[in-house]
Amino acid sequence: MGWQAITFAFITLFLPEPLLPVGIILSLTGISIAIASILRGRSAWTKFSMLEMWLVFFALLVSQALTNTIGQYLPITLLQSVMIFFALEVSSVCSEFRLQLSRVMSVGDNLPGMEGRLYSSAQAAFKTISRAGLLFASCYVLSLAILYVSTFAPLASPLITDVSLYIVVVSVSLALLLVSRED
Amino acid sequence: MALTKKAVVYLGLAYLFIGFALVFRQPALTIFVIPIALTFFYSSLLSHIQIPNLTITRKLNPLRSFGGETIKVTLEILNNLNVELNELHLEDQVPNSLHLESGSNTFSLSLKPHERTEHFYEISAPRRGQYALGPLKATSMDPMRFRQFSLKIPGQDRVMILPQVEDLGKVDVTARRVGPWPGTVPSRSVGPGTEFFELRLYSPGDELRRINWKASARQARLVTNEFETERVTDVLVALDCSESVLSSVFSFDAEELEVNLAASLCSQLLLQGNRVGLLVYGAERTWVSPAFGKHQLLRILSGLTITKAGRAIIPIDFAVETIVNAVLPARSVIAFISPLMGDAIVEVVRSVAAAGYSVICVTPSIEASTRDEPRSNVLARKILETERRINLRQIASIAKCVEVSPHTSIRVLSRRRFARKLA
Numbered sequence: 064m065g066w067q068a069i070t071f072a073f074i075t076l077f078l079p080e081p082l083l084p085v086g087i088i089l090s091l092t093g094i095s096i097a098i099a100s101i102l103r104g105r106s107a108w109t110k111f112s113m114l115e116m117w118l119v120f121f122a123l124l125v126s127q128a129l130t131n132t133i134g135q136y137l138p139i140t141l142l143q144s145v146m147i148f149f150a151l152e153v154s155s156v157c158s159e160f161r162l163q164l165s166r167v168m169s170v171g172d173n174l175p176g177m178e179g180r181l182y183s184s185a186q187a188a189f190k191t192i193s194r195a196g197l198l199f200a201s202c203y204v205l206s207l208a209i210l211y212v213s214t215f216a217p218l219a220s221p222l223i224t225d226v227s228l229y230i231v232v233v234s235v236s237l238a239l240l241l242v243s244r245e246d
Numbered sequence: 247m248a249l250t251k252k253a254v255v256y257l258g259l260a261y262l263f264i265g266f267a268l269v270f271r272q273p274a275l276t277i278f279v280i281p282i283a284l285t286f287f288y289s290s291l292l293s294h295i296q297i298p299n300l301t302i303t304r305k306l307n308p309l310r311s312f313g314g315e316t317i318k319v320t321l322e323i324l325n326n327l328n329v330e331l332n333e334l335h336l337e338d339q340v341p342n343s344l345h346l347e348s349g350s351n352t353f354s355l356s357l358k359p360h361e362r363t364e365h366f367y368e369i370s371a372p373r374r375g376q377y378a379l380g381p382l383k384a385t386s387m388d389p390m391r392f393r394q395f396s397l398k399i400p401g402q403d404r405v406m407i408l409p410q411v412e413d414l415g416k417v418d419v420t421a422r423r424v425g426p427w428p429g430t431v432p433s434r435s436v437g438p439g440t441e442f443f444e445l446r447l448y449s450p451g452d453e454l455r456r457i458n459w460k461a462s463a464r465q466a467r468l469v470t471n472e473f474e475t476e477r478v479t480d481v482l483v484a485l486d487c488s489e490s491v492l493s494s495v496f497s498f499d500a501e502e503l504e505v506n507l508a509a510s511l512c513s514q515l516l517l518q519g520n521r522v523g524l525l526v527y528g529a530e531r532t533w534v535s536p537a538f539g540k541h542q543l544l545r546i547l548s549g550l551t552i553t554k555a556g557r558a559i560i561p562i563d564f565a566v567e568t569i570v571n572a573v574l575p576a577r578s579v580i581a582f583i584s585p586l587m588g589d590a591i592v593e594v595v596r597s598v599a600a601a602g603y604s605v606i607c608v609t610p611s612i613e614a615s616t617r618d619e620p621r622s623n624v625l626a627r628k629i630l631e632t633e634r635r636i637n638l639r640q641i642a643s644i645a646k647c648v649e650v651s652p653h654t655s656i657r658v659l660s661r662r663r664f665a666r667k668l669a
Contacts, residue, residue, distance in 0.1 A: 128270035137274055144278050148285075155252070155391070163354060180363070183356050187333055194389060198288055202281035210277050232276035233264060235283045 066153055067097045067112065070146045074119050077139060079126045089119050097154075106158040113154060116147055138207060145203045152195040160188045253289075253392035256282050289390035298334055298384045299326040300357075302399050306379070310406045313371060316347050317405055319379060321365040325357035332356045335385040336365070341377050344369045371407040374505065376552050378402045408547045409502075409509040417514050421479035421604050423577035429478030429519040437475035444472045478519045480536050482574045483508050483546075484566055486584030486591060487528030487555040493587060495630045497617070498652045500610045501555040504583050507608055507650060511581060512546045524549050525569045529556025535573045563594045570598060581606040582645075586637045587630065595641050605645035609638065610652070 071090040078086040093115035100108035120143060127133045127140065163184055249257075260282045267275035303322040311317055321338060325331055338351040349367030357363065371377060380402040387394045416430065424433040436443055445461055448468030461469040485508045491500045508524070515522045516539065523536030524546045532549045534542070558565070570580065580598050584591050586609045599605045612631055619627075641647055 124266065124275070125270075128266070128272055128275070133270075133272050133274055137277065141277060141281075145281050148281060159354070180355055184354060187356060191333075191389065198285060198390075199281065202284045205284060206277055206280040209280055210274075213274075213277075232279045232283075235279065238283075 064094075064097050064101055066146075067116070067150050068094050070143070070150050071116060071119070073146065074116070074123055074143050077136065077143075078119070078123050079130070082122055082126055086119050086122065089115050093119075100158070101161070106162070109154045109158050113147075113151055116150065120144065120147060137210060141206055141210070142203060145199045145206075148202075149195060149199045152199075153192055156188045156191050156195075160184060248394055248396070250387065250391055250394050253286075256286070256392070285390055286392065289388045289392040295386050295388050295393060295395045296327070296329060296331050297395055298331055298386055298397065300324060300382075300384060300399055301326055302380075302382050302401055304338075304380060304401065304403045306403055306405050310408055311371065312410060313374060313407050316368045316370050318366060318368050319351075321382070322362065323355075323357070323365065324362045325360060328359045330356065330358050331386070333387065335387070337383045337385075338367075339380055339383065340369060341379075343373065343375070344371050344377055369405075371405070374407050374409045374502070374551055377405050377407070379405060406548065406551050409550045410506045411513045411547070412506070412510045414510050414514040417511065417518065419479065419481065419515075419520075419579050419581075419604070419606065421577065421579045422602060423575060424477035424479050425521065427478045427519060428476060430476050431479045431520070433475045433477040435475055436472045439473040439475040441474040441476065442471060443474040445469050446472055478521065480521045480523070480575050480578035481515050481581060482523045482525060482536065482570060482578070483512050483515075483581045483583065484525045485527065485550070485553065486562065486582065487526060487553055488562065488588075489555065489557045490585050490587035491528075491555045493585065493630065494623075495587075495612055495627055495634070496585070496610060497613055498610075500585060501553075503610050503650065503652050504585075505550050505553055508583050509547055509550050511583070511608070513543055516540075516543050516546075522546065523573055525566065526550070526553050527558055527562050527565050529554040529558065531558060531560075531565060533569050533573075562590045563597065566594050567597065570601075570603070574603070577602045577604075579604045579606065581608065583608045585610060585634070586641060587634050589637075592637050592640050595645055599644045607641050607645050607647040609647065609649055611649040613651070 071093055075083070075086040075090045093112045096108050096112040096115070100106070100112060123143075124133075124140065127136055133140070163181065260279045263275055263278040263282075267273055301324040303324075305320040305322070307318045307320070308315075319338070321336075323336070333354055333356060335354050336352070340346065340351045347368040347370050349365075351367055353365055355363065355365075381398045381400050383396060383398050385394050385396045419431055421431050424431050432439075432441055445458060446469070448457060448462075448470050452470045456470045458469050458471045485504060487501055487504060491504060493500075512522050512524060519538070521536040521538050522542060524532075524534040526532045526549060530552060532552065534545050534549050536542075537545075574580070580603045582591070582595060582605065584607065586592075586607065595605055595607065612634065638647060638649075
């Protein structure tokens with residue numbers, strides 16, 4: 064929840080002035096829904112809060128695209144997107160763990176051995192979150208590296224333009240599709 | 247292996263970013279695809295999904311229930327692999343008609359090599375029937391949860407929710423044919439018993455307690471009481487669960503009432519020492535040949551558990567006469583539990599009564615409908631009610647009939663009616 068609040072604040076902070084009130088309202092609503100989802104244990108509410116986060120992010124992205132300032136803020140916007148991905152990961156792991164916890168709480172002492180299983184689940188959840196954090200951090204660093212290469216490479220060789228980055232990314236996306244369909 | 251919803255969402259986002267880049271002519275926007283692509287590559291190339299190999303044992307306690315009680319399901323899960331299984335999602339298939347009382351049939355766990363663990367949950371069934379639990383669905387996912395591998399581990403267990411058995415008290419039946427064992431059915435022969443039969447002159451060797459002193463004083467010679475022996479008999483309970491039981495004439499669940507009544511009647515007749523059999527005529531036709539004892543009660547209750555009302559394939563007269571001729575000795579007792587609708591049931595009762603069987607008919611009573619219905623429906627209901635009344639009158643002339651209401655306890659009914667009318 065704390066991570067979601069930070070991400071919301073970080074996105075809202077960079078919103079252009081006309082969109083700021085809408086961004087603040089959406090962020091506050093999103094944070095309230097996230098708190099409520101944790102208190103009530105409703106995973107659907109968590110999804111709704113994440114959807115709001117994406118909405119604010121895309122509003123920021125569109126506003127930057129329209130004012131032609133994408134290039135200027137790209138490392139920050141990239142960081143914001145990675146933060147959202149991490150928030151998604153954390154919320155899905157946490158809601159799953161909460162579901163298990165509520166199942167154990169609902170049966171009380173009737174289920175021997177559940178405490179041990181709950182402990183191992185908590186450990187696994189912590190491990191998953193740490194791994195996701197590490198993965199997204201490295202993703203950000205690698206993306207940033209690609210970004211800088213694509214920014215400075217055209218200066219060295221005019222043949223390599225932004226369009227080449229586009230071609231590279233589209234190729235990566237197609238490869239991605241192939242990887243996901245490998246089975 | 248299949249993609250998860252999460253993977254589809256991530257792929258959608260990737261193509262959304264590419265679309266944005268095209269729409270706004272900003273190739274730099276495609277950089278947002280890189281983190282998604284990297285996570286996918288990590289998920290696909292650097293991690294792998296463990297295909298689980300599990301042995302599942304399911305234990306149910308109790309195996310049979312009379313409904314309204316909690317059934318504890320214990321799942322024993324054994325990992326047959328030499329590797330650890332992480333975050334395995336398991337779901338034990340439970341029919342929607344069963345209520346989950348506590349615990350959950352879906353759960354996640356990690357299993358060490360050859361580790362054995364147990365999972366518990368409790369269910370209850372609101373309605374009579376046979377329910378299958380299982381198979382268990384095991385889903386294993388990659389660390390990023392982009393791809394999943396699901397497999398069903400075969401193995402089903404059945405839980406039976408038996409019909410309600412109520413204590414009817416003593417049910418008096420008469421039969422032209424009785425068995426050799428003592429019971430509660432008057433045998434029309436003199437011997438040890440409880441029912442007075444006749445008086446006769448004292449003969450040496452008669453028990454003193456059987457001398458009728460008043461009659462002896464009147465006749466000035468010793469007179470003794472003779473009693474009628476009571477034996478057991480063979481009873482076939484024929485349950486008519488044909489489509490007529492589903493008729494809207496009945497404002498209550500006539501099928502359940504009939505099944506519960508059949509269960510209670512069979513239980514009581516068996517308790518009184520009779521040889522009892524069952525014939526169910528409905529969507530699923532079953533029969534249990536007559537026998538004695540508690541095992542027979544269990545067989546009968548199991549037969550009643552799977553009873554479903556509906557259109558039968560063969561006519562009722564053929565079904566009844568075939569079973570009666572095959573398994574029931576002549577001049578025994580047949581108890582029909584039927585809504586008594588249609589001409590066929592009257593013909594069946596008439597033919598078995600003519601063949602020398604003692605016949606009892608138990609039927610659900612029709613109550614005045616309180617529903618707002620179109621005039622045509624009211625008229626149709628009245629026609630059906632009249633037809634049924636005519637059938638009831640025809641059957642009452644050849645057999646003993648009892649009408650049963652769902653709002654009265656069967657035990658109360660037995661006190662009021664079975665003892666008197668079924669005698």
